[in-house]
Amino acid sequence: GESVGLHLPTLSVQEGDNSIINCAYSNSASDYFIWYKQESGKGPQFIIDIRSNMDKRQGQRVTVLLNKTVKHLSLQIAATQPGDSAVYFCAEKYSGYSTLTFGKGTMLLVSP
Amino acid sequence: DGGITQSPKYLFRKEGQNVTLSCEQNLNHDAMYWYRQDPGQGLRLIYYSQIVNDFQKGDIAEGYSVSREKKESFPLTVTSAQKNPTAFYLCASSAQGGDEKLFFGSGTQLSVL
Numbered sequence: 001g002e003s004v005g006l007h008l009p010t011l012s013v014q015e016g017d018n019s020i021i022n023c024a025y026s027n028s029a030s031d032y033f034i035w036y037k038q039e040s041g042k043g044p045q046f047i048i049d050i051r052s053n054m055d056k057r058q059g060q061r062v063t064v065l066l067n068k069t070v071k072h073l074s075l076q077i078a079a080t081q082p083g084d085s086a087v088y089f090c091a092e093k094y095s096g097y098s099t100l101t102f103g104k105g106t107m108l109l110v111s112p
Numbered sequence: 113d114g115g116i117t118q119s120p121k122y123l124f125r126k127e128g129q130n131v132t133l134s135c136e137q138n139l140n141h142d143a144m145y146w147y148r149q150d151p152g153q154g155l156r157l158i159y160y161s162q163i164v165n166d167f168q169k170g171d172i173a174e175g176y177s178v179s180r181e182k183k184e185s186f187p188l189t190v191t192s193a194q195k196n197p198t199a200f201y202l203c204a205s206s207a208q209g210g211d212e213k214l215f216f217g218s219g220t221q222l223s224v225l
Contacts (some may be wrong), residue, residue, distance in 0.1 A: 047211060049212065099145070100212065100214065104153055
């Protein structure tokens with residue numbers, strides 16, 4: 001049978017809605033977090049990042065929120081468009097460790 | 113245009129064969145990385161290199177080999193010892209080793225015949 005791991009968490013929204021994608025990170029020592037967008041068959045593209053000394057950071061149509069108390073990260077996309085449909089990955093970097101650790105991703109589906 | 117170029121986009125491997133995936137960058141970045149992506153999974157680190165002529169194993173290095181003879185090139189060889197090679201392979205670079213922001217290539221899909 002199919003592995004559960006083949007099924008990504010999926011968020012379905014209507015065009016124009018605001019989207020919130022959540023990510024739980026694992027290490028309380030992580031001091032840097034980053035969000036990537038990956039379209040089908042392509043490499044991940046940088047969206048926004050945040051350091052652990054901040055709670056919130058805003059970009060163009062996107063906002064990242066960091067809650068260190070519960071080790072939770074979220075990506076908010078305002079006025080979601082069909083072109084935002086993709087898989088979104090969060091990644092964390094432990095203080096002093098030299099590479100990013102990626103989460104499994106969330107698929108965002110935007111219908112017109 | 114500056115960026116990372118991976119080739120080929122699709123690659124097929126026969127039983128017992130070694131295959132090499134190419135990754136070239138013209139961003140003048142010091143560090144380069146190889147990740148493996150399986151369907152519905154996150155990215156897992158295979159190997160990385162922070163400087164020319166040096167590289168380190170990542171989380172899933174078994175069955176793979178790399179070289180870093182030039183700053184702009186970081187080829188990955190999938191050896192016959194890798195029993196489950198079918199995956200999407202992603203190369204990335206960063207300005208310096210330990211620099212957080214990675215820039216990714218467009219990937220190579222490797223399949224077994």
